Amino acid sequence: MTLPSPFWGDTTTTLYQGDSLRILQALPTASVDAVVTDPPYSSGGMTMSARQAPTSSKYVLTGTKVQRPEFCGDNRDQRSFTLWASLWLAECLRVTRPGGVLLSFIDWRQLPSMTDAVQVGGWIWRGIVPWDKTEGVRPQMGFFRAQCEYVLTASNGPMGDQARTRRVCMPGCFRESVHSREKLHITGKPVELMKRLLDILPSGSTVLDPFAGSGTTLVAARAMGMHSIGVEMSDEYASIARDRLAGTAPTTAAAAQV
């Protein structure tokens, strides 16, 4: 299988547009140090109507003024999500060097499916690091605020290669709020959070994000002096990621306020 031409690239960053499973199959074995990603969660996919709902109705608060494009691949039920995730996670394992790490976001609803898929894919599941989004998220009166998402951590076999791992003790949880101004994707992650997670790797490492969205992982990797490879299926988000990496993307506040 041959790699398609990149959608965009420079000396440190390569962005492909297409289905990550196909592009992963064409990437060389043991060619990256880490997979750091945020797949479509397919949360709420228990019923037919929930699976068909647009991503904005699942992940955007009613009354939110900023409009961002819909994204794809968020329509699976839990069984097919687990099966699909195990396919791309197995390819990610092959593409990652022995001892390399996986950091993958997920929410509480899909956490059990994702921990299964990671292990079916052949990774050693190592734990869960909560991302505390702070009190800025939607309150639930009479119940607990859904304030956290989770970063599932895993490795490709033992993590013995000390020369390629930073000898630091990473935090066990991260508190970082979402800044609407820098958020260019419906479920975009804060750049600062991604930089703090990438701090597990030495500069010069190569990071792969098979679900790049608006390119936040790639932007953070570049800021940390790392190489990165991203894949995004949606034309619109691939273009947003490209413009962001090229330094020509407007901020959400300037571009998308309605």
Ligand SMILES: C[S@@+](CC[C@H](N)C(=O)[O-])C[C@H]1O[C@@H](n2cnc3c(N)ncnc32)[C@H](O)[C@@H]1O
């Ligand atoms: C949760 S979002 C990632 C958001 C990203 N972390 C950011 O900060 O912008 C997941 C992305 O994966 C993309 N996607 C879904 N299925 C895909 C596939 N099979 N191959 C590549 N990208 C896919 C979606 O279009 C969406 O933009």
